[in-house]
Amino acid sequence: MTxxxxxxxxxxxxxxxxxxxxAQAALKVFACEPEWGALVREIGGDRxxxxxxxxxxxxPHRIEARPSLIARARNADLLVCTGAELEIxxxxxxxxxxxxxxxxxxxxxxxxxxxxVALREKPAVLDRAAGDVHAAGxxxxxTDPRNIARVGAALAVRMAALDAAxxxxxxxxxxxxxxxxxxxxxxxxxxxxxxxxxxxxxxxxAFPYLQNWLGLREVAVxxxxxxxxxxxxxxxxxxxxxxADPAKMVIRAAYQPARPSExxxxxxxxxxxxxxxxxGGDAQSGDLFGLFDSTVSKLLAGLN
Amino acid sequence: xxxxxxxxxxxxxxxxAHADTELDALRAEIRDMKAAYxxxxxxxxxxxxxxxxxxxxxxxxxxxxPVPEAPTQTRGSFNPxxxxxxxxxxxxxxxxxxxxxxxxMAADGHDHGGGGRGFSVDGSELVLSASIDPYFRGYLNAxxxxxxxxxxxxxAQTTGLGQGLSIKGxxxxxxxGYQNEQHAxxxxxxxxxxxxxxxxxxxxxxxxVQLKWLAPTDTFLEFGAELGAGGAFPSxxxxxxxxxxxxxxxxxxxxxxxxxxxxxxxxxxxxxxGGREFEGHDINEIETVGDFSGRSxxxxxxxxxxWAPNGNPTQQNFKFAAExxxxxxxxTLACDDAxxxxxxxxxxxxxxxxxxDQSGFYAQAVYQFMPRWRTGYRYDRLFRGDVLFNGADAxxxxxxxxxxxxxxxxLMLDYSPSEFSRLxxxxxxxxAMEGVDENQFYxxxxxxxxxxxxxxx
Numbered sequence: 001m002t003x004x005x006x007x008x009x010x011x012x013x014x015x016x017x018x019x020x021x022x023a024q025a026a027l028k029v030f031a032c033e034p035e036w037g038a039l040v041r042e043i044g045g046d047r048x049x050x051x052x053x054x055x056x057x058x059x060p061h062r063i064e065a066r067p068s069l070i071a072r073a074r075n076a077d078l079l080v081c082t083g084a085e086l087e088i089x090x091x092x093x094x095x096x097x098x099x100x101x102x103x104x105x106x107x108x109x110x111x112x113x114x115x116x117v118a119l120r121e122k123p124a125v126l127d128r129a130a131g132d133v134h135a136a137g138x139x140x141x142x143t144d145p146r147n148i149a150r151v152g153a154a155l156a157v158r159m160a161a162l163d164a165a166x167x168x169x170x171x172x173x174x175x176x177x178x179x180x181x182x183x184x185x186x187x188x189x190x191x192x193x194x195x196x197x198x199x200x201x202x203x204x205x206a207f208p209y210l211q212n213w214l215g216l217r218e219v220a221v222x223x224x225x226x227x228x229x230x231x232x233x234x235x236x237x238x239x240x241x242x243x244a245d246p247a248k249m250v251i252r253a254a255y256q257p258a259r260p261s262e263x264x265x266x267x268x269x270x271x272x273x274x275x276x277x278x279x280g281g282d283a284q285s286g287d288l289f290g291l292f293d294s295t296v297s298k299l300l301a302g303l304n
Numbered sequence: 305x306x307x308x309x310x311x312x313x314x315x316x317x318x319x320x321a322h323a324d325t326e327l328d329a330l331r332a333e334i335r336d337m338k339a340a341y342x343x344x345x346x347x348x349x350x351x352x353x354x355x356x357x358x359x360x361x362x363x364x365x366x367x368x369x370p371v372p373e374a375p376t377q378t379r380g381s382f383n384p385x386x387x388x389x390x391x392x393x394x395x396x397x398x399x400x401x402x403x404x405x406x407x408x409m410a411a412d413g414h415d416h417g418g419g420g421r422g423f424s425v426d427g428s429e430l431v432l433s434a435s436i437d438p439y440f441r442g443y444l445n446a447x448x449x450x451x452x453x454x455x456x457x458x459x460a461q462t463t464g465l466g467q468g469l470s471i472k473g474x475x476x477x478x479x480x481g482y483q484n485e486q487h488a489x490x491x492x493x494x495x496x497x498x499x500x501x502x503x504x505x506x507x508x509x510x511x512x513v514q515l516k517w518l519a520p521t522d523t524f525l526e527f528g529a530e531l532g533a534g535g536a537f538p539s540x541x542x543x544x545x546x547x548x549x550x551x552x553x554x555x556x557x558x559x560x561x562x563x564x565x566x567x568x569x570x571x572x573x574x575x576x577x578g579g580r581e582f583e584g585h586d587i588n589e590i591e592t593v594g595d596f597s598g599r600s601x602x603x604x605x606x607x608x609x610x611w612a613p614n615g616n617p618t619q620q621n622f623k624f625a626a627e628x629x630x631x632x633x634x635x636t637l638a639c640d641d642a643x644x645x646x647x648x649x650x651x652x653x654x655x656x657x658x659x660x661d662q663s664g665f666y667a668q669a670v671y672q673f674m675p676r677w678r679t680g681y682r683y684d685r686l687f688r689g690d691v692l693f694n695g696a697d698a699x700x701x702x703x704x705x706x707x708x709x710x711x712x713x714x715l716m717l718d719y720s721p722s723e724f725s726r727l728x729x730x731x732x733x734x735x736a737m738e739g740v741d742e743n744q745f746y747x748x749x750x751x752x753x754x755x756x757x758x759x760x761x
Contacts, residue, residue: 054615055614055615057562057614057615057616058614058615058616059616059618062616062617062723063615064565064610064612064615064617065758065760065761066557066559066565066610066761067524067555067557067558067565067566067567067761068522068523068524068557068558068559068565070518070524070526071518071519071521071522071525071557071558072522074468074518074520075520085756088756088758089723089756089758089759092758093758093759093760093761096441096461096463097518097526097760098468098518099465099466099467099468099469099470099516099517099518100466100468101463101464101465101466102466104438104463104464105435106435106438107438128722128724128753131722132723227723228722229675229676255614255616257618257619
């Protein structure tokens with residue numbers, strides 16, 4: 001015991017020196033996905049310090065629990081993630097290693113967007129034979145802008161509760177955003193009207209909320225089971241299905257590999273459409289408005 | 305909310321104009337209802353504002369929903385997350401009477417029941433974990449093998465201390481090194497590397513406490529200290545109130561661009577072996593028994609680097625890992641004949657000073673070249689260094705401590721139909737024992753059932 005005392009003393013001293021000052025300025029937010037990072041920025045403006053853990057080019061199911069993520073989670077006041085098991089392969093490690101009590105389960109500093117949206121595609125039977133299904137339902141809720149509004153309303157309340165000094169700023173910015181968002185939704189819905197009832201193929205079951213919003217009709221999925229890479233055999237089966245029930249386009253997210261979509265596009269004579277899926281997914285998707293501007297225009301381009 | 309209006313419309317349609325008085329009465333009633341609704345809405349708004357100011361916001365959020373369809377999710381029950389790892393293999397090995405590492409005292413670490421030639425089933429790992437309460441989480445990893453259950457890990461860890469601090473207590477895999485915290489199913493090869501085999505048998509677990517602190521920096525910087533009973537090699541369980549083993553470690557890590565990430569570490573382990581068994585052969589290949597008592601100090605340096613295009617490992621990724629160790633042991637080695645009828649160089653009992661300064665490393669690279677398929681190569685190398693017994697080279701007395709630097713080459717190819725299943729083929733050229741050059745072939749399966757375990761970096 002006596003041998004290690006000096007070490008501990010040194011460690012505690014270092015800890016005391018490095019502790020952040022009492023008067024912290026901005027609310028520190030760890031956002032798992034870019035859409036939530038962007039939403040926090042809309043609500044918080046310069047009163048938040050946002051770190052986004054993943055990019056639009058990464059598969060949010062499959063992220064390495066990298067040391068850099070653990071380091072950023074350690075200092076966060078608020079963790080904003082999708083939830084519904086989307087991040088189950090990596091977030092538990094981040095939380096466990098972060099040494100941050102504020103963002104653990106049950107704390108106000110832990111915010112899961114999926115808790116505020118009615119999830120679709122809740123599996124009736126939970127069996128891994130059906131692929132990588134999520135027990136709570138499909139977690140890709142951000143592809144419907146109305147869900148962004150639902151999550152944002154709850155998020156603004158949560159942010160105000162965590163940072164009372166800036167509560168008015170958050171409330172005011174949220175009201176402002178919300179009004180612009182509602183107008184934008186009406187605009188998108190109007191321009192996307194030709195998409196109603198259009199038959200589409202999707203690469204991964206990533207778009208049920210988008211399909212529901214715009215009235216797209218999903219006729220086939222390239223992945224034979226959720227999370228299982230399409231094989232030549234499964235693609236050939238989709239091609240056969242499309243012969244009987246033709247589709248207009250095949251949709252994939254920016255992070256997904258191009259080959260399956262392009263194969264089916266060439267074979268079945270449908271258009272391959274890459275939607276940004278989240279903020280940063282293409283040049284136009286710099287923020288949430290750009291995300292849906294781009295999504296709608298790319299889908300419309302797929303009609304021609 | 306539509307109901308009063310609908311009611312009014314329906315009533316207006318049902319009753320012609322002559323029923324004026326009745327309509328007036330109805331209108332009054334509807335006005336009352338509207339007023340009642342308005343007061344209720346106002347009351348709700350007031351409650352909402354109250355709730356907003358509290359940290360308990362869940363109820364407020366439900367009320368704030370613009371859509372009536374948004375229920376909050378209920379997550380599972382109070383049952384812990386359960387997962388089960390099934391593991392087994394087919395090994396094509398040469399017929400050898402014994403396997404060991406020349407020049408090093410054998411770590412009597414367990415293997416998971418497997419290890420023989422031909423088909424074998426490794427122990428099945430059962431993992432239970434859950435939050436205990438708002439302050440702790442708990443974890444159990446038990447290995448089920450024929451006729452026994454072995455507790456690999458059983459610990460509770462604080463979750464709410466904050467300031468980057470956490471305390472773990474119970475039996476846990478020590479935080480030293482890189483591979484040490486991984487269970488066998490998470491290894492990238494079917495067999496352990498020589499460095500860990502020589503150091504610990506499989507890996508080093510503590511019965512004790514661990515304190516970890518994560519620095520509040522954007523670069524990952526973590527420090528840990530452990531006190532343990534020291535029940536496992538290179539320590540022994542000494543009957544004392546003290547601590548048989550002390551470990552200190554630090555890790556640093558970060559990203560380089562969006563595609564690369566790394567972690568490096570330095571660890572130190574102090575053990576106090578007392579009567580640690582040593583079974584060997586003398587240079588005439590006569591069996592000896594004995595034990596070692598003294599002190600054991602291990603330094604361990606580790607480095608991991610991972611690459612994935614755009615940080616998205618699903619299609620392609622690459623991982624490099626290497627660890628280097630140095631271990632110094634000093635104390636007294638006692639030995640005697642294993643069989644009195646077969647006199648060895650230890651006949652009559654011998655106890656003399658023992659001094660060893662040894663090192664070694666492994667370096668491995670694993671490349672996922674397309675979805676589901678990975679290939680990897682590992683090179684293990686040990687340096688026997690100086691081993692002195694009674695002031696002279698121990699190799700003059702013990703064949704098992706001969707001056708020989710063991711090494712091993714391993715090449716693997718694995719196929720993972722999903723995240724939950726893996727089939728692995730491995731070829732190893734084993735030169736761990738002096739004078740042995742063995743070609744080994746392995747086919748291994750790893751299945752993971754139940755809740756989705758998250759793996760560390």
